[in-house]
Amino acid sequence: MSVILQSFTVKFEYKTYFTENVFSIDNELFKQVIAEDGSQGKRKLFFIIDDGVAQAHPYLPTQIEQYCHQYHAVLDLRGEIWIVQGGEAVKNSDIEVKKILQAVNDYGICRHSYIVAIGGGAVLDMVGFAAAIAHRGVKHIRIPTTVLSQNDSGVGVKNGINTFGKKNFTGTFKPPQAVINDASFLTTLHIRDWRAGISEAIKVALIKDKTFFDQIVADVPLLNHRNMEAMRKLIYRCAEMHIQHIAGGDPFEMGSSRPLDFGHWSAHKLEQLTHHQIKHGEAVAIGIALDTTYSFLKGLLTEAEWKQVIHLLKDLGFEVYHPALDLVVHGEHLIIKGLQEFREHLGGELTIMLLERLGKGLEVHSIDTETMIKAINYLSSL
Structure with a gap:
């Protein structure tokens, strides 16, 4: 040879x-x-x-x-x-x-x-x-x-x-x-488009920077009143963290890890199930709420931390639940199919980002579907 x-x-x-x-x-x-x-x-x-x-x-x-x-x-x-x-x-x-x-x-x-x-x-x-x-x-x-x-x-x-x-x-x-x-x-921008992009800032703050998360919480009144200085500050920091991640070793996603897609496996499926009636950022907000609730139910987050995330999303005007989360066909939750599609998109083993505390992500390679459905029920009750 x-x-x-x-x-x-x-x-x-x-x-x-x-x-x-x-x-x-x-x-x-x-x-x-x-x-x-x-x-x-x-x-x-x-x-x-x-x-x-x-x-x-x-x-x-x-x-x-x-x-x-x-x-x-x-x-x-x-x-x-x-x-x-x-x-x-x-x-x-x-x-x-x-x-x-x-x-x-x-x-x-x-x-x-x-x-x-x-x-x-x-x-x-x-x-x-x-x-x-x-x-x-x-x-x-x-x-x-x-x-x-x-x-x-x-x-x-x-x-x-x-x-x-x-x-x-x-x-x-x-x-x-x-x-x-x-x-x-x-x-x-329409108010929905102004708001929708904030979810990506919340996402990156939750998995990487607690200080940034706290700043978003503090700026809620300004962001809700479309204060440009607060939004420009949010955009700059969020963009900076995304760009830093790209240079972090796997810019072309050759592996199975995609930490910046926290909350995205269900968001992508929600967009499909709703025929894109909800915007990407709105779907990401629901996905963040879902994976944060799952993290809480699995004992990774405290109840106080879980509530802080949910309150932030709701204070900004996001919905944290959509009926498409509960769609079932032939006994199968359609949203759960998003997990398999997410794995197929990357190849290799399933890798999902959860939260072990605010500002610190944790990658896992399996999801307890029973607990995930329980998390959906939690959000439905809100």
């Missing part, structure tokens, strides 16, 4: 910027991000905007056109600025992905060009996937416009669409060239 062994390392690096009014003529950040990539001359740009963002900011396409004209020595806007459907529906087929690939071909977008996505997490996921498979990888810039995408999904390295009725079944790990968090987009 003969063997040729090859081993190599590829360094990935990207920055997450925080700004306001990114396409204001006097804000040179976007131009500088492009100019600092080491290339020479103009860079071709293809923009895609979430339709919800376009409706809330109707002058955005014109602003982008004027901005690119102002800095035409670097920015070469190609084709029309596209508007695509926002929300999870845009990920439920490959229609938009194929349209983007056609545009890449038609507009002459190459591996030294940029696809710029402006929108919520679902649009960023879909566009990022298209960018990753076009020419085996076109440079991609994310401009997240929701709390959830600015503090979690938009600052990560994952892209994908839903297939076979399963969330993110088809996707890639492809870091963006840069992420630009523009706080001005948050001012027009």
Whole structure:
């Protein structure tokens, strides 16, 4: 037997910027991000905007056109600025992905060009996937416009669409060239979208940082009154912790451990069972409540700690229970099937993050379904 062994390392690096009014003529950040990539001359740009963002900011396409004209020595806007459907529906087929690939071909977008996505997490996921498979990888810039995408999904390295009725079944790990968090987009969010992203901050605080958790508790009145300073502080810390985790040893999730998915196994299933009538962040809040209650029932958390988490979620306006948690078909709780689907998505053994105390997660490799159903009953009674 003969063997040729090859081993190599590829360094990935990207920055997450925080700004306001990114396409204001006097804000040179976007131009500088492009100019600092080491290339020479103009860079071709293809923009895609979430339709919800376009409706809330109707002058955005014109602003982008004027901005690119102002800095035409670097920015070469190609084709029309596209508007695509926002929300999870845009990920439920490959229609938009194929349209983007056609545009890449038609507009002459190459591996030294940029696809710029402006929108919520679902649009960023879909566009990022298209960018990753076009020419085996076109440079991609994310401009997240929701709390959830600015503090979690938009600052990560994952892209994908839903297939076979399963969330993110088809996707890639492809870091963006840069992420630009523009706080001005948050001012027009619906209250559900403002609130939904806070659940991801609660999640990461519960498993990693008790001080951050306490800060969120203290800031509840400010967050409920849409105080921008409190929200920007929350987004920055949450994004910082997610980015730190990516560099922690398994950025492309080669193993079975995914600690930042605390509360997510049931959240993903809830989204599917409700046909995405509840938003991802709302489903995550319920998933956090469920796994925190399970942790309490298994003797890992005190009753006082359990109540503190439940009270925080409810004080922020989250529901901690949905009737879909109790759906049963042929004697099987459908939500429990989410455990198996979660394991299949990662491969290997089942790995679920629980809480051993506030601010400290604990990974387990089995779930007592009887106790989990009891936890569902607890939440139902609330």
